[in-house]
Amino acid sequence: MFPLNSMKVGNDRDKIVLLLLLLLLLLLLMMMMNDYDDDCHDGGDFSCGGDDDDDDDDDDDESHGSNNDNADDDTGCRWCDGVYTPTSDWPKDGDIQIDSISARYDTDLDDVLRDVTIRFKPGEKVGICGRTGSGKSSLTLALFRMLDTYKGRILIDNMDISHIPLITLRSRIAIIPQDPVLFAGTIRFNLDPYDEKFEDELWEALEIAQLKPVVAELDEKLDSPVSEGGENFSVGQRQLFCLARAFLRKTRILVMDEATASIDMQTDAILQKVVATAFADKTVLTIAHRVSTIVDSDSILVLSEGRVVEYDTPEALLALEDGVFSSLVKGAKNAGN
Incomplete structure (x- = not known):
């Protein structure tokens, strides 16, 4: 013991x-x-997120909505820890597939998008409208992953955006916001903050936005100062600077979030003309403040309480006498807009 x-x-x-x-x-x-x-990150012998079997790689690509042509990034690594880094030219087409998404601003808040399913074809010009609180802006915020999209998925060129690094995703979609944003600095910095473009490209963008004469008259040209918020330029000019900046991004998708809500009719006409020409082959989503700005779109999407209620060509929707879009157009005419 x-x-x-x-x-x-x-x-x-x-x-x-x-x-x-x-x-x-x-x-x-x-x-x-x-x-x-x-x-994985050095492009070694390991297959990112899978084994070396070719069949397994093909299955993995298919399940995430990728294709073999665009499967590899510069290091040869496709999937690492559930994150996909697309090639530098993604998206090539600007095809957007929204598949049964529901989204909210926070988990304890009501849904702002409810079971939305829609497809925007490459190069299509889509006008998005609806009454206040219908979910217009929320739909575009979902594209930038600024909402809690807890159901469904969004595919851009057949890639699920939930797998794309956030910075990469947002750098591949251009936006002209309702309130134009300029930063304290120079015109050059506001157009090309990462100093990636040649000077000729900056002048080309200004010419397209019809701002070249304005900037050329300034003493320091592209290096002229911009005050905080761009207060030394008019609202219309700030909006056109945002347009020039979007053009320089060379992205396949442009979002205009009620960009004409706070500018005069003359600047509005310039904006619409530039978008119709400079972005002719791009996918353009326009959230309408003035319904008249989207009647020439390829398609019209009407939302109500976060749901799709109408989606068709302007002509088809205007033919619906009791339709929502038809009523919005009639109301705008009565109000003189």
Whole structure:
């Protein structure tokens, strides 16, 4: 018979040994995971997010909505930890498929989009309208992943945007917001904050936005100062600067979030003309403040309480006497807009 105190010492010693073994095992697992990540990001022998079997890679590509032509990034790594880094020319077409999405601003708030299913074809010009609170702006915010889209998915060129790095996604979609945003600095900085464009490209963008004469008359030209919020330019000019900045992005998708809501009719006409020409082959989504600005669109999407209620050509919707879009147009005519 062993003394009780010796048994206690033995038990404590066993516990210490077991703890040390567990810590050693945990350390080995962490080292193995680090080695895997290094191989994944360095384009090593490991297949990102899968094994080396070609059939498994094909299945993985198909399940995430990618295709073999656009499956690899510059390092040859396709999927790493559930994140897909697209090629530099993504999206090539600007095809947008919204598949049964429901979204909200927070988990304890009501849905602002409810089971929305819609497709915007490459190069299509889509006018989005509806009464206040219908979900117009929320739909575009979902494209930028600024909402809690807890159901369904959004595909851009057949890629699920929930797998795209957020910075990459937002850099591939241009937007002209309702309230034009300019930053304290220079005109050059506001057009090309990352200094990626040649000077000729900046002047071309200004010419397209019909701002070249304005900037050319300034003493410092492109290096002329811009005050905080762009207060040294008119609202219309600030809106056109945003248009020039969007043009420089060379993206396949442009979102105009009620961009004509706070500008005069002359600037509105310039804006519409430039979008119709400079963005002729791009997918353009326009949230309408003035219904007259979208009657020439290829398609009209009408939302109500976060749901799609009408989607067709302007001609087809205007033919519906009791339709929502038809009533909005009639109301605008009566109001002189």
